[in-house]
Amino acid sequence: MSIEIANESGVAVDELALVSVSRFALGELGINPLAELSVLLMDVDAMTELHVKWMDEPGPTDVMSFPMDELDTARRPDDAGPGPALLGDVVLCPAVAREQAREAGHSLDDELHLLTVHGILHLLGYDHVEPAEEKAMFRLQNDLLDQWREHRATTAARARLEAVDRAVLGAVGLQAGEPHPVGEQNRS
Template sequence: MNIIFSEERMPGQAVVEKMTEAGKLCIIEEGLDPKDIVVSVTFVDEEEIHQLNKQYREVDRVTDVLSFPQFDDLTNLPKGGEVCIGDVVICPEQALLQADDFGHSPERELVYLFVHSVFHLLGYDHLEEEDKVAMREKEERIMNQIGIER
């Protein structure tokens, strides 16, 4: 899996390595070949994610992560090379606040937000309770596999 990380506001190497490991497992979980998949990750401040949230979701507040999938259906991805399935935008400041609120490490929150977003890129949603439960189970399975448990 090729993850293109923005340089600005990028967390430490340990977090990036865990995100990379988790992303690969998410892709494998869905039966895709990680060598064919690209994801872009950008880290932004609270003001920028607020603006993006308002522009693209019509929600006028800061959020922790946004997902911008490139495909509605991943069953017929183009063959013959890497395919970018979407973009992830994370606000590290918001993640740190949430980590404190939830009582776990900043590393766990950042990696979890990335995993959550990758599953959105893979077509998962959590609008309905049944979908939310399925998505959370997948997220927790990946987090446990990389050794970052609750």
């Protein structure tokens, strides 16, 4: 899956985490691994311009989505699911997200992860105009974020344990899977 990040916001963000949460969400939603997504981070002035131009609403917003392709286009009749696609752009404004994060009592990173998943869901046709749509979209958004955080924590814990194993084994000159020489010495 190709996920490109362009940070033109002037705010330092964890771009690898944005790629990770995007890739995870798209994978969980069954999007073709050859699909392409662009995540743009913009400053307040640029986001305000987009918001006015495309939504006819004043001021900046936190996230906007600009879909590129319909997911069901360019498929052969015998294909089981949607083919690769240019999904589109998720545009984030970290300055607006920072204020929202402060009000919500969590970090800017957490807010940007949430907004990224939110934007992806919009690209895929989810909306929150009607109360039932809002409930379904926000439940899915929260489920995806919870699953990604759990996956990320498990992966990090596994990496820490593997690093400890490598350090311990390296200290005694062993490679993983080799028998320990102490056990062999005791047999003599």
